[in-house]
Amino acid sequence: MAENVRVRYAPSPTGEPHIGNVRTALFNWLFARHHGGKFIVRVEDTDQERLVPGAVDAMLDSLEWLNIQWDEGPRVGGPYAPYVQSERLIIYQDLAGKLVLQGRAYRCYCSREKLEQMRRERREQGFATGHACQCREMTEQQRVDAEAATGPPVVRFGMPTEGVTRVHDLIRGDVEWQNDLQEDFIILKSDGFPTYHLAVVADDHFMEISHIMRAEEWLPSTPRHLQLFDALGFEPPQFAHLPMILGPDRSKLSKRHGATAVSEYRNKGFLPDALINFMVLLGWSLDDKTEVMALDMIKDNFTLDRVTKSAAIFDQEKLEWMSGVYIREMSPKELAGNMLPFLERDLPKELVPVDRDYLDSIAPLIQERIKLMETAADSTLYFFEEQPEYDPSTLIQKGMEPQGTLDALKSALASLNSAPTFDHESLEASLRATGLEIGVSPRQFFGALRTAVTGRTATPPLFETMEVLGRERVLRRMEWAVERLAGANLI
Ligand code: GLU
Numbered sequence: 421m422a423e424n425v426r427v428r429y430a431p432s433p434t435g436e437p438h439i440g441n442v443r444t445a446l447f448n449w450l451f452a453r454h455h456g457g458k459f460i461v462r463v464e465d466t467d468q469e470r471l472v473p474g475a476v477d478a479m480l481d482s483l484e485w486l487n488i489q490w491d492e493g494p495r496v497g498g499p500y501a502p503y504v505q506s507e508r509l510i511i512y513q514d515l516a517g518k519l520v521l522q523g524r525a526y527r528c529y530c531s532r533e534k535l536e537q538m539r540r541e542r543r544e545q546g547f548a549t550g551h552a553c554q555c556r557e558m559t560e561q562q563r564v565d566a567e568a569a570t571g572p573p574v575v576r577f578g579m580p581t582e583g584v585t586r587v588h589d590l591i592r593g594d595v596e597w598q599n600d601l602q603e604d605f606i607i608l609k610s611d612g613f614p615t616y617h618l619a620v621v622a623d624d625h626f627m628e629i630s631h632i633m634r635a636e637e638w639l640p641s642t643p644r645h646l647q648l649f650d651a652l653g654f655e656p657p658q659f660a661h662l663p664m665i666l667g668p669d670r671s672k673l674s675k676r677h678g679a680t681a682v683s684e685y686r687n688k689g690f691l692p693d694a695l696i697n698f699m700v701l702l703g704w705s706l707d708d709k710t711e712v713m714a715l716d717m718i719k720d721n722f723t724l725d726r727v728t729k730s731a732a733i734f735d736q737e738k739l740e741w742m743s744g745v746y747i748r749e750m751s752p753k754e755l756a757g758n759m760l761p762f763l764e765r766d767l768p769k770e771l772v773p774v775d776r777d778y779l780d781s782i783a784p785l786i787q788e789r790i791k792l793m794e795t796a797a798d799s800t801l802y803f804f805e806e807q808p809e810y811d812p813s814t815l816i817q818k819g820m821e822p823q824g825t826l827d828a829l830k831s832a833l834a835s836l837n838s839a840p841t842f843d844h845e846s847l848e849a850s851l852r853a854t855g856l857e858i859g860v861s862p863r864q865f866f867g868a869l870r871t872a873v874t875g876r877t878a879t880p881p882l883f884e885t886m887e888v889l890g891r892e893r894v895l896r897r898m899e900w901a902v903e904r905l906a907g908a909n910l911i
Contacts, residue, residue: 425457426630429490430620432464433475436681437482439734440635440665440673443699447662448633449488450700450722460627461493463504466512466619476504482682486692492627500627505619512614515622515652516575516607524651525607527573528555529566539603548600556604575608577617577648585643590631590660590724597643605644617644625654633660633724660724663703664731678736689762689793690739694746698739702732712745744791752783759783759796766797771804778803781888785880803889807897808875812904815871817864822910825868826902828860832869833898842891844883851883872901 429445431437445461452459461483463476480495492498502508519525530538530553538553556578558566567573579602586596607618614622624632639661649656667677679685685695693715700718701711704727747755756779763779764772779800786799802808816825835854839847855865870882873894879885886894905911 424628424630425452425455426460426628427452427457427633428460428462428624428627428629430462430464430623430634431479432467432470432616433472433479434467434470435472435475436683437475437479438680438682439699439702440680441479442482442486442488442682443665443702444633444635444662445483445488446486446696446699447704447722447727449490450719451631451633451724452491453719454722457630458491459489460498460500460629461490461503462623462627463494463506464616464619465504465506466613466616468506468613478683482686485682485686486696488696505614505623508619508623509612509614511626512618512622513608513612516614516618519577519607519651520575522651523578525575525577526556526558527563527567528553528576528604528606529563529570529573530555531570572610574606574610576604577607577644577651578604579644579647585646587642587646587659589639589642590658591663591727592636592639592661592729595639595642599643599647602643602647607648617641617648621645621648621652621654624657625649625652629657631658631660633662636661636664660727663728665702665734666731667734670731670733673734677734680734685739687794689758689796690743691746691758691793694743695739697746698742702734703727712742740791747790748787750787752787753780755787755790756780756783759793759800762793762796763800766794767801767804774804778888785884785888789880802874802876802879805875807900810871810875812901812908813910814877815868815901815905816910817867820860820864820868822905822908824860826905826911828855828858828865828868829872829898829902829905831858832865832872833895833902836891836895836898839891842887842894844881844887847886848883869898873897 427448429448431441431445449459451457461480465471465476476494483490490496492500493503505512516525520527535553542548555566555573555576563573580599583599584596585599585602586594588594605617606615608614623629642659642661646656665673667673669677673680679688682695696715697711697713697718700713700722704722706713706717706721706726747758750758756776760774760776760779763774767774782800782803786796790796790799815829816822820828831854832851835850836847839850851865851869852862855862858865866882867877870879870885871877873882873886873889889897
Protein backbone atom coordinates (compact mmCIF):
# COMPACT_ATOMS: atom_id res chain seq x y z
CA MET A 421 0.00 0.00 0.00
CA ALA A 422 1.25 3.48 -0.86
CA GLU A 423 2.73 5.31 2.10
CA ASN A 424 0.28 8.17 1.95
CA VAL A 425 -3.22 7.14 1.17
CA ARG A 426 -5.16 10.12 -0.12
CA VAL A 427 -8.55 9.39 -1.60
CA ARG A 428 -11.31 11.65 -2.71
CA TYR A 429 -15.02 11.82 -3.19
CA ALA A 430 -15.70 14.15 -6.07
CA PRO A 431 -19.42 14.76 -6.50
CA SER A 432 -20.92 16.87 -9.24
CA PRO A 433 -23.64 19.01 -7.69
CA THR A 434 -26.28 18.09 -10.23
CA GLY A 435 -29.06 16.91 -7.92
CA GLU A 436 -30.01 15.20 -4.70
CA PRO A 437 -27.31 12.91 -3.34
CA HIS A 438 -28.46 9.31 -3.66
CA ILE A 439 -27.33 5.98 -2.33
CA GLY A 440 -24.93 5.41 -5.22
CA ASN A 441 -23.06 8.68 -4.62
CA VAL A 442 -22.84 8.20 -0.92
CA ARG A 443 -21.73 4.57 -1.22
CA THR A 444 -18.73 5.90 -3.19
CA ALA A 445 -18.03 8.45 -0.45
CA LEU A 446 -18.35 5.77 2.20
CA PHE A 447 -15.93 3.34 0.51
CA ASN A 448 -13.35 6.09 0.05
CA TRP A 449 -13.71 7.20 3.64
CA LEU A 450 -13.42 3.65 5.01
CA PHE A 451 -10.40 3.01 2.83
CA ALA A 452 -8.74 6.19 4.11
CA ARG A 453 -9.53 5.32 7.72
CA HIS A 454 -8.32 1.75 7.31
CA HIS A 455 -4.97 2.95 5.97
CA GLY A 456 -4.60 5.97 8.22
CA GLY A 457 -4.85 8.23 5.17
CA LYS A 458 -6.81 11.32 4.23
CA PHE A 459 -10.30 11.56 2.81
CA ILE A 460 -10.91 14.58 0.61
CA VAL A 461 -14.15 16.00 -0.71
CA ARG A 462 -13.96 17.94 -3.94
CA VAL A 463 -16.83 19.63 -5.73
CA GLU A 464 -16.78 18.99 -9.46
CA ASP A 465 -18.92 21.80 -10.77
CA THR A 466 -17.41 22.44 -14.18
CA ASP A 467 -20.59 21.54 -16.02
CA GLN A 468 -22.27 24.80 -15.17
CA GLU A 469 -25.42 24.02 -17.15
CA ARG A 470 -26.25 21.04 -14.96
CA LEU A 471 -25.69 22.70 -11.61
CA VAL A 472 -28.58 22.47 -9.18
CA PRO A 473 -28.70 25.20 -6.53
CA GLY A 474 -28.34 23.78 -3.04
CA ALA A 475 -26.90 20.48 -4.25
CA VAL A 476 -23.46 21.06 -2.70
CA ASP A 477 -24.97 21.72 0.70
CA ALA A 478 -27.30 18.77 0.36
CA MET A 479 -24.32 16.56 -0.38
CA LEU A 480 -22.23 17.83 2.51
CA ASP A 481 -25.20 17.67 4.88
CA SER A 482 -25.77 14.04 3.93
CA LEU A 483 -22.18 13.19 4.73
CA GLU A 484 -22.36 15.03 8.03
CA TRP A 485 -25.59 13.29 8.94
CA LEU A 486 -23.93 9.94 8.25
CA ASN A 487 -20.89 10.96 10.30
CA ILE A 488 -18.58 10.56 7.33
CA GLN A 489 -16.02 13.21 8.20
CA TRP A 490 -13.72 14.56 5.52
CA ASP A 491 -10.20 15.76 6.27
CA GLU A 492 -10.00 18.31 3.48
CA GLY A 493 -12.61 19.99 1.36
CA PRO A 494 -15.44 22.50 1.54
CA ARG A 495 -16.42 23.61 5.05
CA VAL A 496 -13.12 22.35 6.50
CA GLY A 497 -10.49 23.74 4.09
CA GLY A 498 -7.09 22.15 3.72
CA PRO A 499 -3.65 22.58 2.18
CA TYR A 500 -4.85 22.12 -1.41
CA ALA A 501 -7.76 24.56 -1.28
CA PRO A 502 -9.89 25.59 -3.01
CA TYR A 503 -11.69 22.25 -3.30
CA VAL A 504 -14.30 23.55 -5.71
CA GLN A 505 -13.35 23.24 -9.36
CA SER A 506 -15.03 26.43 -10.54
CA GLU A 507 -12.58 28.26 -8.27
CA ARG A 508 -9.59 26.61 -9.92
CA LEU A 509 -10.13 27.53 -13.57
CA ILE A 510 -6.72 29.09 -14.05
CA ILE A 511 -5.04 25.75 -13.28
CA TYR A 512 -6.97 23.95 -16.00
CA GLN A 513 -6.57 26.75 -18.54
CA ASP A 514 -2.86 26.71 -17.96
CA LEU A 515 -2.64 22.95 -18.48
CA ALA A 516 -4.76 23.09 -21.62
CA GLY A 517 -2.44 25.78 -23.00
CA LYS A 518 0.57 23.60 -22.28
CA LEU A 519 -0.98 20.61 -24.01
CA VAL A 520 -1.69 22.72 -27.08
CA LEU A 521 1.91 23.96 -27.17
CA GLN A 522 3.15 20.38 -26.91
CA GLY A 523 0.89 19.34 -29.76
CA ARG A 524 -1.07 16.89 -27.57
CA ALA A 525 -4.22 19.01 -27.75
CA TYR A 526 -5.55 21.28 -30.44
CA ARG A 527 -8.04 24.04 -30.86
CA CYS A 528 -11.13 22.77 -32.60
CA TYR A 529 -13.66 24.93 -34.43
CA CYS A 530 -16.26 22.33 -35.31
CA SER A 531 -19.77 22.56 -34.01
CA ARG A 532 -21.24 19.53 -32.32
CA GLU A 533 -23.55 18.98 -35.28
CA LYS A 534 -20.76 19.21 -37.81
CA LEU A 535 -18.67 16.78 -35.83
CA GLU A 536 -21.53 14.35 -35.51
CA GLN A 537 -22.03 14.46 -39.24
CA MET A 538 -18.33 13.86 -39.92
CA ARG A 539 -18.32 10.96 -37.50
CA ARG A 540 -21.32 9.48 -39.25
CA GLU A 541 -19.59 9.75 -42.59
CA ARG A 542 -16.44 8.13 -41.26
CA ARG A 543 -18.47 5.32 -39.77
CA GLU A 544 -20.21 4.75 -43.09
CA GLN A 545 -16.83 4.57 -44.79
CA GLY A 546 -15.73 1.96 -42.30
CA PHE A 547 -13.22 4.12 -40.39
CA ALA A 548 -12.90 4.55 -36.65
CA THR A 549 -14.64 7.76 -35.66
CA GLY A 550 -11.99 9.02 -33.23
CA HIS A 551 -10.32 11.74 -35.24
CA ALA A 552 -13.08 12.98 -37.37
CA CYS A 553 -12.25 16.60 -37.99
CA GLN A 554 -9.34 18.36 -39.67
CA CYS A 555 -8.67 20.83 -36.85
CA ARG A 556 -5.87 18.67 -35.49
CA GLU A 557 -3.80 19.32 -38.61
CA MET A 558 -4.59 22.98 -39.32
CA THR A 559 -1.93 25.57 -40.11
CA GLU A 560 -1.71 28.72 -38.02
CA GLN A 561 -3.28 30.75 -40.83
CA GLN A 562 -6.19 28.35 -41.12
CA ARG A 563 -6.73 28.76 -37.39
CA VAL A 564 -6.81 32.51 -37.59
CA ASP A 565 -9.40 32.29 -40.38
CA ALA A 566 -11.51 29.70 -38.59
CA GLU A 567 -11.51 31.70 -35.38
CA ALA A 568 -12.70 34.77 -37.22
CA ALA A 569 -15.53 32.72 -38.71
CA THR A 570 -16.70 30.68 -35.72
CA GLY A 571 -15.59 32.52 -32.59
CA PRO A 572 -13.57 31.03 -29.71
CA PRO A 573 -12.67 27.38 -30.20
CA VAL A 574 -12.75 24.49 -27.78
CA VAL A 575 -9.55 22.67 -26.90
CA ARG A 576 -9.62 19.02 -27.81
CA PHE A 577 -7.21 16.36 -26.63
CA GLY A 578 -5.73 14.21 -29.38
CA MET A 579 -5.79 10.55 -28.41
CA PRO A 580 -2.95 8.44 -29.79
CA THR A 581 -3.91 6.89 -33.12
CA GLU A 582 -2.36 3.53 -32.39
CA GLY A 583 -1.49 1.25 -29.52
CA VAL A 584 -3.53 0.48 -26.43
CA THR A 585 -4.11 2.15 -23.07
CA ARG A 586 -3.97 -0.22 -20.11
CA VAL A 587 -4.91 -0.01 -16.50
CA HIS A 588 -4.53 -2.43 -13.66
CA ASP A 589 -7.74 -1.75 -11.80
CA LEU A 590 -7.51 -2.85 -8.17
CA ILE A 591 -10.99 -4.32 -8.34
CA ARG A 592 -11.53 -5.22 -11.97
CA GLY A 593 -8.02 -6.41 -12.81
CA ASP A 594 -6.35 -5.60 -16.15
CA VAL A 595 -8.43 -3.61 -18.61
CA GLU A 596 -7.26 -2.25 -21.92
CA TRP A 597 -8.61 -0.07 -24.67
CA GLN A 598 -7.58 0.29 -28.28
CA ASN A 599 -6.52 3.89 -28.82
CA ASP A 600 -7.75 4.31 -32.38
CA LEU A 601 -11.28 3.56 -31.18
CA GLN A 602 -11.16 6.43 -28.68
CA GLU A 603 -12.46 9.79 -29.74
CA ASP A 604 -10.56 13.02 -29.32
CA PHE A 605 -12.37 14.78 -26.50
CA ILE A 606 -12.84 18.33 -25.33
CA ILE A 607 -10.74 19.39 -22.37
CA LEU A 608 -11.50 23.11 -22.40
CA LYS A 609 -14.80 24.57 -23.52
CA SER A 610 -15.07 27.79 -25.47
CA ASP A 611 -16.15 29.66 -22.31
CA GLY A 612 -12.85 28.79 -20.64
CA PHE A 613 -14.32 26.10 -18.38
CA PRO A 614 -12.57 22.74 -18.42
CA THR A 615 -14.48 19.53 -18.95
CA TYR A 616 -14.61 16.94 -16.21
CA HIS A 617 -11.79 14.95 -17.84
CA LEU A 618 -9.17 17.66 -17.60
CA ALA A 619 -10.28 18.96 -14.21
CA VAL A 620 -10.36 15.52 -12.63
CA VAL A 621 -6.87 14.66 -13.84
CA ALA A 622 -5.43 18.02 -12.81
CA ASP A 623 -6.94 17.91 -9.35
CA ASP A 624 -6.14 14.28 -8.68
CA HIS A 625 -2.55 15.15 -9.50
CA PHE A 626 -2.24 18.43 -7.61
CA MET A 627 -4.17 17.13 -4.62
CA GLU A 628 -1.82 14.14 -4.56
CA ILE A 629 -4.57 11.58 -4.74
CA SER A 630 -3.16 8.07 -4.34
CA HIS A 631 -6.22 6.03 -5.32
CA ILE A 632 -9.18 6.92 -7.49
CA MET A 633 -12.09 4.92 -6.19
CA ARG A 634 -15.25 5.67 -8.07
CA ALA A 635 -18.32 4.13 -9.64
CA GLU A 636 -17.92 1.68 -12.46
CA GLU A 637 -19.69 4.00 -14.88
CA TRP A 638 -16.42 5.99 -15.01
CA LEU A 639 -14.36 3.06 -16.22
CA PRO A 640 -14.82 3.99 -19.92
CA SER A 641 -13.38 7.46 -19.16
CA THR A 642 -10.23 5.95 -17.69
CA PRO A 643 -8.22 5.69 -20.95
CA ARG A 644 -8.79 9.40 -21.48
CA HIS A 645 -7.57 10.16 -18.00
CA LEU A 646 -4.54 7.91 -18.33
CA GLN A 647 -3.59 9.58 -21.61
CA LEU A 648 -3.95 12.98 -20.02
CA PHE A 649 -1.82 11.99 -17.04
CA ASP A 650 0.78 10.76 -19.48
CA ALA A 651 0.69 13.84 -21.71
CA LEU A 652 1.02 16.12 -18.70
CA GLY A 653 3.91 14.10 -17.32
CA PHE A 654 1.97 13.22 -14.16
CA GLU A 655 2.17 9.89 -12.37
CA PRO A 656 -1.38 8.44 -12.37
CA PRO A 657 -2.95 7.29 -9.10
CA GLN A 658 -4.16 3.72 -8.75
CA PHE A 659 -7.68 3.02 -9.97
CA ALA A 660 -10.46 1.03 -8.34
CA HIS A 661 -13.91 1.02 -9.96
CA LEU A 662 -16.70 0.11 -7.59
CA PRO A 663 -19.44 -2.30 -8.70
CA MET A 664 -22.77 -1.01 -9.92
CA ILE A 665 -25.79 -1.02 -7.64
CA LEU A 666 -28.87 -2.69 -9.11
CA GLY A 667 -32.43 -3.12 -7.91
CA PRO A 668 -33.71 -6.59 -6.96
CA ASP A 669 -34.92 -6.96 -10.56
CA ARG A 670 -31.31 -6.37 -11.68
CA SER A 671 -32.09 -3.14 -13.48
CA LYS A 672 -30.21 0.04 -12.67
CA LEU A 673 -31.18 1.30 -9.23
CA SER A 674 -33.83 3.98 -9.46
CA LYS A 675 -36.78 5.49 -7.61
CA ARG A 676 -38.88 2.48 -8.60
CA HIS A 677 -36.90 0.38 -6.14
CA GLY A 678 -37.82 2.60 -3.21
CA ALA A 679 -36.28 5.80 -1.96
CA THR A 680 -32.76 6.37 -3.19
CA ALA A 681 -32.13 9.99 -2.17
CA VAL A 682 -30.29 10.08 1.13
CA SER A 683 -32.59 12.84 2.40
CA GLU A 684 -35.56 10.51 1.99
CA TYR A 685 -33.96 7.92 4.24
CA ARG A 686 -33.23 10.62 6.73
CA ASN A 687 -36.83 11.85 6.66
CA LYS A 688 -38.15 8.35 7.04
CA GLY A 689 -36.08 7.99 10.17
CA PHE A 690 -33.49 5.42 9.25
CA LEU A 691 -30.58 5.59 11.64
CA PRO A 692 -27.33 6.78 10.10
CA ASP A 693 -25.41 3.81 11.54
CA ALA A 694 -27.88 1.35 10.08
CA LEU A 695 -27.67 3.01 6.68
CA ILE A 696 -23.86 2.92 6.80
CA ASN A 697 -23.88 -0.77 7.70
CA PHE A 698 -26.33 -1.44 4.89
CA MET A 699 -24.39 0.58 2.31
CA VAL A 700 -21.07 -0.99 3.16
CA LEU A 701 -22.54 -4.32 2.09
CA LEU A 702 -23.33 -2.89 -1.34
CA GLY A 703 -20.19 -4.30 -2.91
CA TRP A 704 -18.06 -5.23 0.10
CA SER A 705 -18.26 -8.02 2.61
CA LEU A 706 -16.36 -9.08 5.66
CA ASP A 707 -16.66 -12.80 5.12
CA ASP A 708 -19.72 -13.45 2.91
CA LYS A 709 -22.01 -13.99 5.88
CA THR A 710 -21.70 -11.34 8.60
CA GLU A 711 -24.27 -8.61 8.09
CA VAL A 712 -24.38 -6.54 11.23
CA MET A 713 -21.01 -4.97 12.00
CA ALA A 714 -19.82 -2.21 14.27
CA LEU A 715 -18.17 0.65 12.44
CA ASP A 716 -14.77 -0.02 14.02
CA MET A 717 -14.90 -3.56 12.81
CA ILE A 718 -15.70 -2.35 9.31
CA LYS A 719 -12.85 0.15 9.37
CA ASP A 720 -10.41 -2.46 10.66
CA ASN A 721 -11.28 -4.80 7.84
CA PHE A 722 -12.01 -2.54 4.92
CA THR A 723 -9.68 -3.64 2.14
CA LEU A 724 -10.28 -3.62 -1.59
CA ASP A 725 -9.75 -7.35 -2.01
CA ARG A 726 -13.16 -7.80 -0.35
CA VAL A 727 -14.89 -5.55 -2.89
CA THR A 728 -16.80 -7.55 -5.47
CA LYS A 729 -16.62 -7.16 -9.21
CA SER A 730 -20.22 -8.16 -9.69
CA ALA A 731 -23.06 -5.72 -9.20
CA ALA A 732 -24.49 -5.18 -5.74
CA ILE A 733 -28.22 -5.67 -5.24
CA PHE A 734 -30.11 -3.03 -3.31
CA ASP A 735 -32.73 -4.60 -1.09
CA GLN A 736 -35.04 -2.17 0.67
CA GLU A 737 -36.44 -4.88 2.96
CA LYS A 738 -32.97 -5.70 4.18
CA LEU A 739 -32.38 -2.05 4.95
CA GLU A 740 -35.56 -1.95 7.04
CA TRP A 741 -34.52 -5.10 8.84
CA MET A 742 -31.09 -3.58 9.49
CA SER A 743 -32.71 -0.46 10.85
CA GLY A 744 -34.75 -2.55 13.30
CA VAL A 745 -31.59 -4.34 14.42
CA TYR A 746 -29.90 -1.03 15.21
CA ILE A 747 -32.96 0.25 17.04
CA ARG A 748 -33.02 -2.80 19.27
CA GLU A 749 -29.36 -2.35 20.09
CA MET A 750 -29.96 1.15 21.47
CA SER A 751 -30.65 1.92 25.08
CA PRO A 752 -34.30 2.96 25.60
CA LYS A 753 -33.10 6.47 26.40
CA GLU A 754 -31.24 6.70 23.11
CA LEU A 755 -34.29 5.43 21.30
CA ALA A 756 -36.42 8.08 23.00
CA GLY A 757 -33.90 10.73 21.99
CA ASN A 758 -34.05 9.54 18.39
CA MET A 759 -37.83 9.41 18.37
CA LEU A 760 -38.29 12.85 19.84
CA PRO A 761 -37.74 14.97 16.70
CA PHE A 762 -39.94 12.62 14.67
CA LEU A 763 -42.74 12.76 17.23
CA GLU A 764 -42.53 16.52 17.32
CA ARG A 765 -42.73 16.52 13.53
CA ASP A 766 -45.48 13.91 13.11
CA LEU A 767 -47.78 13.99 16.15
CA PRO A 768 -50.84 16.28 16.03
CA LYS A 769 -49.71 19.77 16.95
CA GLU A 770 -51.73 19.91 20.18
CA LEU A 771 -49.80 16.92 21.58
CA VAL A 772 -46.42 18.58 21.18
CA PRO A 773 -44.04 19.13 22.90
CA VAL A 774 -44.00 15.69 24.40
CA ASP A 775 -42.87 15.05 27.94
CA ARG A 776 -39.39 13.53 27.81
CA ASP A 777 -39.72 11.43 30.96
CA TYR A 778 -43.00 9.98 29.75
CA LEU A 779 -41.36 9.23 26.37
CA ASP A 780 -38.46 7.50 28.15
CA SER A 781 -40.96 5.18 29.78
CA ILE A 782 -42.74 4.45 26.48
CA ALA A 783 -39.55 3.69 24.53
CA PRO A 784 -38.82 0.21 25.94
CA LEU A 785 -42.36 -0.87 25.12
CA ILE A 786 -42.10 -0.16 21.42
CA GLN A 787 -38.41 -0.92 20.93
CA GLU A 788 -39.15 -4.43 19.63
CA ARG A 789 -41.77 -3.19 17.23
CA ILE A 790 -40.40 -0.16 15.52
CA LYS A 791 -38.17 -0.24 12.43
CA LEU A 792 -38.29 3.36 11.30
CA MET A 793 -38.63 6.56 13.25
CA GLU A 794 -41.17 7.59 10.66
CA THR A 795 -43.64 5.20 12.30
CA ALA A 796 -42.92 6.39 15.85
CA ALA A 797 -45.86 8.80 15.99
CA ASP A 798 -48.33 6.21 14.82
CA SER A 799 -46.95 3.54 17.16
CA THR A 800 -47.19 5.79 20.20
CA LEU A 801 -50.16 8.03 19.44
CA TYR A 802 -52.45 6.37 22.00
CA PHE A 803 -49.97 7.14 24.76
CA PHE A 804 -50.30 10.84 24.08
CA GLU A 805 -53.90 11.33 23.01
CA GLU A 806 -56.43 12.49 25.53
CA GLN A 807 -58.80 9.73 24.47
CA PRO A 808 -58.20 7.32 21.56
CA GLU A 809 -61.16 7.14 19.20
CA TYR A 810 -62.60 3.73 18.29
CA ASP A 811 -65.85 2.02 17.46
CA PRO A 812 -67.35 0.73 20.76
CA SER A 813 -68.38 -2.53 19.09
CA THR A 814 -64.65 -3.41 18.88
CA LEU A 815 -64.69 -3.75 22.66
CA ILE A 816 -66.80 -6.87 22.26
CA GLN A 817 -64.53 -9.87 21.86
CA LYS A 818 -65.29 -12.99 19.91
CA GLY A 819 -67.73 -15.21 21.80
CA MET A 820 -68.94 -12.39 24.03
CA GLU A 821 -72.18 -10.45 24.22
CA PRO A 822 -72.44 -6.65 24.57
CA GLN A 823 -73.92 -6.95 28.09
CA GLY A 824 -71.27 -9.41 29.24
CA THR A 825 -68.56 -7.10 27.90
CA LEU A 826 -70.04 -4.14 29.72
CA ASP A 827 -70.18 -6.10 32.97
CA ALA A 828 -66.59 -7.25 32.51
CA LEU A 829 -65.39 -3.69 31.92
CA LYS A 830 -67.23 -2.50 35.01
CA SER A 831 -65.62 -5.21 37.10
CA ALA A 832 -62.21 -4.30 35.71
CA LEU A 833 -62.87 -0.67 36.52
CA ALA A 834 -63.78 -1.51 40.08
CA SER A 835 -60.67 -3.61 40.46
CA LEU A 836 -58.49 -0.85 39.00
CA ASN A 837 -60.11 1.76 41.19
CA SER A 838 -59.14 -0.12 44.27
CA ALA A 839 -55.66 -1.13 43.07
CA PRO A 840 -53.20 -0.02 45.75
CA THR A 841 -50.31 0.22 43.30
CA PHE A 842 -50.20 0.61 39.55
CA ASP A 843 -47.21 -1.47 38.51
CA HIS A 844 -47.67 -4.11 35.84
CA GLU A 845 -47.16 -7.09 38.14
CA SER A 846 -49.86 -6.16 40.60
CA LEU A 847 -52.15 -5.02 37.78
CA GLU A 848 -51.78 -8.39 36.14
CA ALA A 849 -52.39 -10.28 39.39
CA SER A 850 -55.51 -8.37 40.31
CA LEU A 851 -57.01 -8.35 36.82
CA ARG A 852 -56.40 -12.06 36.35
CA ALA A 853 -58.20 -12.66 39.63
CA THR A 854 -61.11 -10.47 38.51
CA GLY A 855 -61.34 -12.35 35.22
CA LEU A 856 -61.52 -15.66 37.07
CA GLU A 857 -64.13 -14.33 39.44
CA ILE A 858 -66.46 -13.20 36.71
CA GLY A 859 -65.76 -16.22 34.52
CA VAL A 860 -64.42 -14.44 31.43
CA SER A 861 -61.42 -15.96 29.67
CA PRO A 862 -58.15 -14.01 29.80
CA ARG A 863 -58.15 -13.64 26.00
CA GLN A 864 -61.60 -12.04 26.06
CA PHE A 865 -61.11 -10.02 29.20
CA PHE A 866 -57.72 -8.61 28.27
CA GLY A 867 -58.80 -8.07 24.65
CA ALA A 868 -61.62 -5.83 25.83
CA LEU A 869 -59.29 -4.05 28.24
CA ARG A 870 -56.69 -3.49 25.55
CA THR A 871 -59.22 -1.80 23.30
CA ALA A 872 -60.55 0.23 26.21
CA VAL A 873 -57.20 1.64 27.25
CA THR A 874 -55.52 2.01 23.85
CA GLY A 875 -58.27 1.98 21.24
CA ARG A 876 -56.26 -0.66 19.38
CA THR A 877 -56.22 -4.41 19.04
CA ALA A 878 -52.45 -4.81 18.77
CA THR A 879 -50.18 -3.08 21.25
CA PRO A 880 -47.18 -3.84 23.43
CA PRO A 881 -47.93 -6.05 26.48
CA LEU A 882 -51.11 -4.82 28.15
CA PHE A 883 -50.04 -4.51 31.77
CA GLU A 884 -46.79 -2.73 30.97
CA THR A 885 -48.74 -0.41 28.74
CA MET A 886 -51.21 0.32 31.54
CA GLU A 887 -48.39 0.99 33.97
CA VAL A 888 -46.82 3.51 31.59
CA LEU A 889 -50.16 5.16 30.81
CA GLY A 890 -50.65 5.56 34.55
CA ARG A 891 -53.64 5.30 36.84
CA GLU A 892 -55.34 8.51 35.82
CA ARG A 893 -55.33 7.93 32.09
CA VAL A 894 -56.31 4.28 32.44
CA LEU A 895 -59.25 5.02 34.73
CA ARG A 896 -60.46 7.84 32.51
CA ARG A 897 -60.30 5.61 29.45
CA MET A 898 -62.04 2.74 31.22
CA GLU A 899 -64.89 5.02 32.31
CA TRP A 900 -65.19 6.34 28.80
CA ALA A 901 -65.32 2.77 27.41
CA VAL A 902 -68.10 1.85 29.84
CA GLU A 903 -70.09 4.95 28.91
CA ARG A 904 -69.58 4.49 25.19
CA LEU A 905 -70.60 0.83 25.25
CA ALA A 906 -73.61 1.50 27.45
CA GLY A 907 -74.77 4.25 25.12
CA ALA A 908 -74.06 2.43 21.88
CA ASN A 909 -77.50 0.94 21.34
CA LEU A 910 -75.97 -2.50 21.32
CA ILE A 911 -77.54 -3.60 24.56
N1 GLU B 1 -17.75 14.13 -10.64
C1 GLU B 1 -17.96 12.75 -10.88
C2 GLU B 1 -19.34 12.38 -10.34
O1 GLU B 1 -20.13 13.18 -10.10
C3 GLU B 1 -16.92 11.92 -10.17
C4 GLU B 1 -16.11 11.10 -11.11
C5 GLU B 1 -14.81 10.68 -10.49
O2 GLU B 1 -14.82 10.31 -9.32
O3 GLU B 1 -13.80 10.69 -11.17
O4 GLU B 1 -19.68 11.24 -10.17
